[in-house]
Amino acid sequence: MKTTAVFSAFVSLLSFASAAGASSKKSSASSDSSSTSTTLPATFKPPQVFKNANLVHVISLEKNYVKENINVLVENIDKAPQDEYFVPFTADQMSRLGGVEVKDRKDASAGPFVAEPVEFDQESDIQYLRIRLPKPLAPGAQQTLGISYYLLKAYKPLPASIKQEEQQYLTFSFSAYCSSAYTTTKQKTEVKFPSGNIPDYTKLPGSGDVSEFPQKQGSKLIYGPFDEKPAGAAQPVSVRFEFTKPVTHVSRLERDIEVSHWGGNVAFEERYTLYHRGANLSSLFNRVKWQQAQYYHPTTFALKELKFPLRVGSVDAYYTDVIGNVSTSHFRTNKREALLEIKPRYPVFGGWKFPFTIGWNSDAKNFLRKTATGGFVLNVPFLEGPRQPEGVEYEQVQLRVILPEGAENVRYHTSIPPSSITEAGIEIHKTFLDTLGRTALVIRARNLVDDFRDRDLVVAYDYPLLASLRKPLVVFASAVAVFVVAWIVGNVELKFDSPKK
Amino acid sequence: MDSSLHEVWQAAAGSPFVPTVGKGSQFLVAFVLLLIGFSLSGAFALSMPYLCHSNVIQLVLLTMRFPDRSLVNLPILAVPASLALAVGVVYMFCAVGVYV
Numbered sequence: 050m051k052t053t054a055v056f057s058a059f060v061s062l063l064s065f066a067s068a069a070g071a072s073s074k075k076s077s078a079s080s081d082s083s084s085t086s087t088t089l090p091a092t093f094k095p096p097q098v099f100k101n102a103n104l105v106h107v108i109s110l111e112k113n114y115v116k117e118n119i120n121v122l123v124e125n126i127d128k129a130p131q132d133e134y135f136v137p138f139t140a141d142q143m144s145r146l147g148g149v150e151v152k153d154r155k156d157a158s159a160g161p162f163v164a165e166p167v168e169f170d171q172e173s174d175i176q177y178l179r180i181r182l183p184k185p186l187a188p189g190a191q192q193t194l195g196i197s198y199y200l201l202k203a204y205k206p207l208p209a210s211i212k213q214e215e216q217q218y219l220t221f222s223f224s225a226y227c228s229s230a231y232t233t234t235k236q237k238t239e240v241k242f243p244s245g246n247i248p249d250y251t252k253l254p255g256s257g258d259v260s261e262f263p264q265k266q267g268s269k270l271i272y273g274p275f276d277e278k279p280a281g282a283a284q285p286v287s288v289r290f291e292f293t294k295p296v297t298h299v300s301r302l303e304r305d306i307e308v309s310h311w312g313g314n315v316a317f318e319e320r321y322t323l324y325h326r327g328a329n330l331s332s333l334f335n336r337v338k339w340q341q342a343q344y345y346h347p348t349t350f351a352l353k354e355l356k357f358p359l360r361v362g363s364v365d366a367y368y369t370d371v372i373g374n375v376s377t378s379h380f381r382t383n384k385r386e387a388l389l390e391i392k393p394r395y396p397v398f399g400g401w402k403f404p405f406t407i408g409w410n411s412d413a414k415n416f417l418r419k420t421a422t423g424g425f426v427l428n429v430p431f432l433e434g435p436r437q438p439e440g441v442e443y444e445q446v447q448l449r450v451i452l453p454e455g456a457e458n459v460r461y462h463t464s465i466p467p468s469s470i471t472e473a474g475i476e477i478h479k480t481f482l483d484t485l486g487r488t489a490l491v492i493r494a495r496n497l498v499d500d501f502r503d504r505d506l507v508v509a510y511d512y513p514l515l516a517s518l519r520k521p522l523v524v525f526a527s528a529v530a531v532f533v534v535a536w537i538v539g540n541v542e543l544k545f546d547s548p549k550k
Numbered sequence: 551m552d553s554s555l556h557e558v559w560q561a562a563a564g565s566p567f568v569p570t571v572g573k574g575s576q577f578l579v580a581f582v583l584l585l586i587g588f589s590l591s592g593a594f595a596l597s598m599p600y601l602c603h604s605n606v607i608q609l610v611l612l613t614m615r616f617p618d619r620s621l622v623n624l625p626i627l628a629v630p631a632s633l634a635l636a637v638g639v640v641y642m643f644c645a646v647g648v649y650v
Contacts, residue, residue, distance in 0.1 A: 311640055312576070312649030313569030365647070410649070413569065418562035425567065428559050462555040482643060482650045507555040520650060525636035528587075532594060532628035536621075 089169040095135035095177065095230040097280065098127035102191060104236035106227040110219075110288070111243045112440030113296045113326075114498050115200040119227060120154055122193050123186070130185035135167070135230045136178045136196060137281070143176040145201045147496020149468045151180050154193040159183055164196075164468050177230065178468075199498050201442045204296060206328035206399060207289055213335060213398065214342055217328045217350035218248065219296070222287040225253060225262070225272040231280050237273030242290045243439075244268055251286035294439035295352035295397065296327035302443050306429050307451040308417065310517055315416045315429070317363075318408035325352055327399035339396060351396035352403075355435040356388065359409060363387040366409040370394065375405065420509070424458070427508045431465050431494075432501055441499040450490040450508050451478050455516025459490055463506040469494045482520050577645035583638030590631030597623055 100123070107118040125131050138146060143166065151162035163181040186192055204219040211217060225238055245268045253262040256276060263270040270288065303320040327350050342349065359366075359382075366380040368391050377392035393403045417427050431448060434441055452459065459475060472493040477486035490508055571579050643650045 309649030312644035313573060314649035316649055414566035417567035419565045419567055420558055420562045426559050426562055460552040462551045462553055481648055507559050509555050509558055520640050521636040524639050525632045528632035528635050536624060
């Protein structure tokens, strides 16, 4: 309120202080838009040049997204060296796939492995991810690949609606044979669960000395080992397991980072559109039961709290939603931590939505440095969302780094997997005291999870002295103009001349 | 993407960005500058004969030897006033929490 009042006073007093509002305009200068997909003919089939000598597929259902690890020993069975390995996914999986990272399990220094989706036929149900090996694999040679990725929106609650004090169960369907574009000699699939309570799972006939798959080991199910399977082999199975935690899904996160050289500040603002994808309530929400359950049975599948560990030095935190300030929050900031704990206005149950905004400030010295060449370099976390035991998944992320007005020669680097970044470019953002508008680096990413929290984004830019003086110069020129006009008007003779005698 | 930027960041470890006026003193600096700016603007306005007919003020201004209606008013009053307002406005924006 105070801020608004002071502004209105200034804007009315000094008509030259133009506040163009927080409108942003897309500029045509989209410098380095990164498109990672490759187009291949519609009849494309991966050439049978590899064999999977041994494959271990680990599916982790411990969080509210699925993390899959494929550790595979690949062997080149062709006569020529090969450097392209394809991993098939269904079109539906491809749309929910994110955070693909590939490394050599035995040699951490081997790299980088580039993983990119292949575009060959939009109608085809099978889409491929192409992995480029850093060095072509010689005929007969072997390499151990560790392919990890995340699947979002992976679960369905069963039953789909439950009472508010009941346990939530989720189902997940997958193939017991790891889907591969190549013949697999030996493989097994391990499925990890958040608890040992797995009431239903598909049983398969065993092989060798195992009579039936899967084998249950604590909170783990193991399908396999299986003998040789041809390329494209699939064995659909599904599991149903207890998950008495919220299935938090952020359909859109808009994160703004605004750098101010005049104020020596970096301002953060995050706007979340949050959903609970778990079981719906089978009857109306009962506040009395909810309040009682807080004492005798505090575990619930409703989302009741989010914890944001921010960087040390964060101050001035705020937490609002469409109604206004939400008072149910704590912000503990000291030399060791800056923890923002927020509670939604209401416990969020399955099918419910809670959009909210949080923001905070930090001194520029924590994130911004001056380079020897006279430029500036900014290092900020790409994601700083909540840290929850059950995890958080982000479908669409828009990160906007708003640099000072007149910043130029913007370069960036992020340790987020490149295949998750859909678009990056420079836009113009206009706000208070701007004339031309600020340079804004906008990066759009999809299908990220909270494991990528604290992956950094480094932005380097140049900021000439004249550009930094633009704001006071504009105010100065406007004020001088007002004075000159006043002086001219003040000198206009309005009196009638007395007649000369 | 430019992968050499991490080295740039590491190399600049010794020179964190420090603003000319720290967050703690922004309000004071802005307030003083705006006070000077508005005072000078006031003096400029009062020195305009058609804007001010009060004999007392005319007398005060004469005593202070402000040149009446003169073009000299612009460089000696208006320009310093504008400079003080210009920097003062920018810092006042920052001081009230809108870091421009």
